[in-house]
Amino acid sequence: MRTLPAVSLSLLFGLAACGGGGGGDSAPSTPDPTTTPVVVSNNNGNAVAQAAVDVVSYSGASAVAMGLVANAVAGITAVQTTRSCSSGGTVVITLDDRNGNVRLDQGETASVLFNSCNEGGAVQSGTLSLNFSSLQMQGQNVSSGALALTFTAYRAAYTGGDTLQVDGVGALSLLRSATAVEVILAPNNLRYRVSRGSTAIADGTLESGSTRASTLLSGGDMTLDSNQVVRGTWASSGLIGRMQTGTEVGKPLKWNASGVVVAGGAVLAIGNNSSLRVTALGGNSADLEIDADGNSFFEIKRNVSLEF
Numbered sequence: 001m002r003t004l005p006a007v008s009l010s011l012l013f014g015l016a017a018c019g020g021g022g023g024g025d026s027a028p029s030t031p032d033p034t035t036t037p038v039v040v041s042n043n044n045g046n047a048v049a050q051a052a053v054d055v056v057s058y059s060g061a062s063a064v065a066m067g068l069v070a071n072a073v074a075g076i077t078a079v080q081t082t083r084s085c086s087s088g089g090t091v092v093i094t095l096d097d098r099n100g101n102v103r104l105d106q107g108e109t110a111s112v113l114f115n116s117c118n119e120g121g122a123v124q125s126g127t128l129s130l131n132f133s134s135l136q137m138q139g140q141n142v143s144s145g146a147l148a149l150t151f152t153a154y155r156a157a158y159t160g161g162d163t164l165q166v167d168g169v170g171a172l173s174l175l176r177s178a179t180a181v182e183v184i185l186a187p188n189n190l191r192y193r194v195s196r197g198s199t200a201i202a203d204g205t206l207e208s209g210s211t212r213a214s215t216l217l218s219g220g221d222m223t224l225d226s227n228q229v230v231r232g233t234w235a236s237s238g239l240i241g242r243m244q245t246g247t248e249v250g251k252p253l254k255w256n257a258s259g260v261v262v263a264g265g266a267v268l269a270i271g272n273n274s275s276l277r278v279t280a281l282g283g284n285s286a287d288l289e290i291d292a293d294g295n296s297f298f299e300i301k302r303n304v305s306l307e308f
Helices: 004-013 044-075
Strands: 080-084 090-095 109-119 122-138 141-158 162-176 181-197 199-216 222-234 239-247 253-255 265-268 275-282 284-290 300-305
Touching: 004 141, 044 109, 044 122, 044 141, 044 162, 044 199, 044 222, 044 239, 044 253, 044 265, 044 275, 044 284, 044 300
Parallel strands: none
Antiparallel strands: 080 090, 090 109, 109 122, 122 141, 141 162, 162 181, 181 199, 199 222, 222 239, 222 253, 239 265, 265 275, 275 284, 284 300
16 A cells, blocks of 8 residues: 555654655645646556556555544643654644643643654655544544544655645544454645655645544454545656546445455546546556546546556
């Protein structure tokens, strides 16, 4: 699974992740202005398929990361906490403790400031604000909660030159049972950029929709359902435009504990009078079906290799 967003935000709290390192600060991406719908064809089908899978899997990784961060911040019992990062820099977590009980409650806000925090191979900067509209705790864990997220000039850089930048707002909800946890991330014109070296390879805006990630607390498959509208530019393939992406009803994407996609999940991309479906076969193998003329029949079919 593409783990870059999950790495950048979960590392702060000692949670398992993988990734590389990097450095330097930069302004976040700006919204891609294009609103022209993508036209899916035989020629660009592979590029549209990879872009759709990227949006779904990055959103899922981000939902999981945000759930971990929200859970960790909600359990802090100090108005301000500064944590030193293992390879330099700090993270400063500040609570808007309005009722003076030295913990986060419903209606209160927490701010997470990344000061060139080099943790687990990711150098991070910028600010993440969490505003809880509802919050129920069970011990040190959130049993249920809803919050607004605001990213301000957030940036994470990795070894090999990959960089993630995020700016904008979204909503998050969490629900924890005795056996499982569910996180739903709903972006609201959330802007992002993924770069390799000095070149942006994906630059766009998650306009609306949601992604739901759920997993058993004892481990096992992570299940991902998604339905979002995205507009952007995917420079490596020359793809530009706006499309609806998500998982097919009844066919969520699943990853096993090793981060390998499980066969059976399906991703849809809907453009201008055209669409496609990607069915995961396990690993990087997938079946690609394209409806290039909008007649609800996939007249083009082939096997492809995609990065999930």
